[in-house]
Amino acid sequence: MAGWGVSEQGWKKGPWTPEEDKLLTKYVSQYGEGRWSSVSRSSGLNRSGKSCRLRWVNYLRPGLKRGRITPQEEGIIIELHALWGNKWSTIARYLPGRTDNDIKNYWRTHFRTRGKPSEKQEKKKNFSQKEQNGGNSIQADPMGDVNIFNPQSNKQESVIPYPTVDNQFLPMMYQDITSRSDIIAVDEYLWGGLWNLDI
DNA sequence: AAACACTACAACCGCAGTCGA
DNA sequence: TTCGACTGCGGTTGTAGTGTT
Structure with a gap:
């Protein structure tokens, strides 16, 4: 430099x-x-x-995690970015050991630099998403709120299930969202399966 | 082997929000 | 109420390392 x-x-x-x-x-x-x-x-x-x-x-x-973003983390980033956009610090709260800078860098490198991911990246992404989904479909209750445990804050947080454009019901975080109309959604697997980062 | 492309990472900048005097 | 200092966040840039052609 x-x-x-x-x-x-x-x-x-x-x-x-x-x-x-x-x-x-x-x-x-x-x-x-x-x-x-x-x-x-x-x-x-x-x-x-x-x-x-x-x-x-x-x-x-x-407690900072060094090294590459894992496929699981990538999945979380993609989902949360769909939810919150470039709210890197907010996204980082749900990725223990990762900083907003890490996530921002990763996003720019993989999803922004060339407008879209390369073919290689696309393949990798498809693979990792399949892997993390484990074939599970979304199963959030569309009528009732859901509580999830956030390891960052060490407490339960409420989420609101909310329908996405493709008519799937997904949980939404109360936190950081000002109105329900702003919403998109988060896959339940994110809160269930992916909290188990096991890295 | 060299040139080029891609990726990861570190660090700066500017702006906006918060808070206390 | 205003203003300045401080803090946090998002955007951007630059370099080094690695992979590919």
């Missing part, structure tokens, strides 16, 4: 060094997340708060 250097405010820019990572990790373990604007003063890092937050959230935070 050429061209990095020092910002107008004097903050260092560009790739982080292991030493900087260590300093940031130490700071966060000491003071907790948040208060990013004071990181530079308190930790000795010559980085903007913004840069520190990004580094922590996307790279240093414990």
